[in-house]
Amino acid sequence: MAEKEVKKPSIKEISPIDVYMLLPKTNCKECGEENCMAFATKLVNRELALEQCPPLLKKENEKAYKQLWEMLKPPIKEISIGAEKQTIKVGGKYVMYRHEFTYTNPTAIAIDITDEMSDEEVMERIKKTQEFSYIYIGNTLKLNMIAIRSTSNDPDKFKTTVKKVVENTTLPLILCSFDSKVLEAGLMVAPKARPLIYAATKDNWKDMAELALMYNCPLAIFAPNNIKLLRSLSKTLLEYGVKNLVLDPGTMAGEGIGDAINNFTMIRRAATKKGDELLGFPLIGTPITAWLENKDSPAEVAQWNEAYLAAILIDRYADLLILHSTEGWVLLPNVVLRQNIYTDPRKPVAVKPGMRAFGTPHENSPVMFTTNFALTYYTVASDIENAGVDSYLLVVDSEGIAVDCAVAGRKLTADKVAEAIKEAKIEEKVKHKKLIIPGKAARLSGEIEEASGWEVMVGPRDSSDIPKFLHEKWNQS
């Protein structure tokens, strides 16, 4: 199989017409769409799934269904890890670059635990992983998995640790050992957990394959800096009947980072652009290897290196990561980066321009403005709420760009502000003509006064100072 050089059309090349031709074409609306063509368009855009067309699932449409499934399946297979109802999906990518099509399944981040850590440490790390949470533009950013490593190479120790972890968390697991006996001991106490088995190598692949089949688990392949071996093992394991694979070409920290990035990039290109099915599986990166490079340095050095290595791998196609650090400053930039990389690339995250009221503003309430970049808006809004002052906030259309960038790039201009004031009919709502502008837009103050006829008060550079500003400056004025 897979060796054949057929080029599958990429997701961008599939036209809704091709899909439509294979649909039942009865326009029965059972899918909730107006007609089959509308359904086809949404299928291609990944807004709906094939299974939402009930007639297609009937026996007589079996062939069409299969053809469609083949046509629409992602070049990177989607793999589920974890017990029923607690699974996490990884991979399932359709494209190499995020501007081609929104990336699916954000990089899953796992924190490691070893079978030689004390009970307290194990519990502490489970707790930290589980409770990690950061709110960012209305999303809660979280960690996703626990990776249990056997550093002891002792099946009994591994068993005890796995048991302890399974009893204390429902997070999906990665069980790490190159010794199949050790791994089996772990699987025995977590028979339903469907962890990712890490990892099959050129030496142990057969035993690992048996375990993967017996416990119905996905299996990672570890072939550091050797894609040919990775491909060979992928071929072998597929033939063996293990269908759900994850690939690790090795995260060589330090000197080898060039090769690490090179391998991730080659694999992803081969799978997405050249239709290489043997490499069409999720990629796992292990920034934890930064700790091997920096063994004799203080922990902060390893943490620092691990932090940016993780970021590089999130940028360069990793679908899963194993980290050791639990420090907030290591993890925060990475979960935020992951959120950034996995949003819809076609437009900046923006809110609707227009006027918003906070509390119950009256004719003497302050009027402020900001841009419609979603993050800016939500941050400013929450700071105004904190101030507890009844007020108006005018959201000016900056094409979804933050204040400083928008001023520099002329996406936020005095004319735009003046127009927004007019459109929102603020003059009918307040008696004064004083506009508080963001500190980062100070350079526009003169022009805004000229264009709008309003008096400008330059507000703070950071909106967290709004409460203070309003209490000190507005109340006096």
Add this chain to the structure above:
Amino acid sequence: MAEKENKEDFLNLLNLLTKFQEIELEDVEMEFGDLELWLQSGIPTVLPKAKRLAPPSLKAKPTSILQARFTSPIEEYPGQVVEVRLGATKNEGGTRGKSITIGGEKSPPFYLFETPPPNPPIISLDVFDTKIPLAKPVKMHFNEVLEDPVAWAKLAVDKYGADMITLHLISIDPLVKDTSPVEAARTVEQVLQAVDVPLVIGGCGDPKKDLEVFEKVAEVGAGERFLLSSVTQDMDIERACAAAKKHGHAVLSFTPMDLNQARQLNRRLYDFLPKEQIIMDTTTAALGYGLDYAFTIMERARLAALMGDPELQHPMSSGTTNAWAAREAWKKMDPQWGSREFRGPIWETVTAVTLLLAGVDLFMMMHPAAVKTLKDVIMRLTSGKPGTPEKIANWVTTKI
């Protein structure tokens, strides 16, 4: 014989089916696509079909590794990024210790299996000509020089290893000190004498005033091949380019996160300047504050350039210092997020490595730790040294 085969197939299949039927229904369609089976109506109806199709997984299990080949997935690119030289040595008509060439890429960023970048990306450290508010984790490294751009530049080069200096003439801003072009040019001259690296001359963002200052600075630094940062759409482009051309400088073509505007501005510049004197900046937003958008615009620009779009074939520059606009970089937060002395520079670092992978050639940066890290990363990426898989072969069992 035939019957026996039949039976074995049946048993194998049964195994498989039992396994798959344990999976949630949603997963089933994932699986039977591979098997080319139709499961819906149960085993009896499936069997004859399955036998006919005989999926490979029903064959004997392999007993040794099946060899597969791998050839690097190389692509051809009709386009190439132009090379731009910054700074000029004595031979080149200036006074710099060395000049630096950036750009020239023939492949996407760090696709080392194709053509590695001919020139490594470089880092220019920010220096301001007047005291400005700085985030605390940054300020602590420059405390003694905040009011002395000359000392600041020296510190950046001697202590923090700056390849270049970006001298931000923010005091010229009519809203700040409204420093005159002559005075600004004097500061430039002093910095030129104090350090021998190439210079980027940064304006204040006011298109009129910047132009006046650029004209004067271009003249006093004739031949030094400054990068004038930046030329914008609302500037008198003809005049700005004339100054650059006459005195041998390069310009930074700055646009707000929009490829069409970037193309448009570059096109206008071509009327007055050779391509080899233009670097572009499509705007950098901080991690968490629009980095996604900045990243994608740059990635698209670079890919388009390689695919032959002549208007985007310029080295790219990034105002990576913008990373500090993120609150998470400079604010005190709950202790679980660590001290800002770490959070700040890692924020700048993550912003930088992300844009490095999008194709940035010139980084304007601030924090010494972020600068050092990015330098290390660039050095390792361009060293051509092979990976050392043996070092990580046993990472699983390594005690940390």
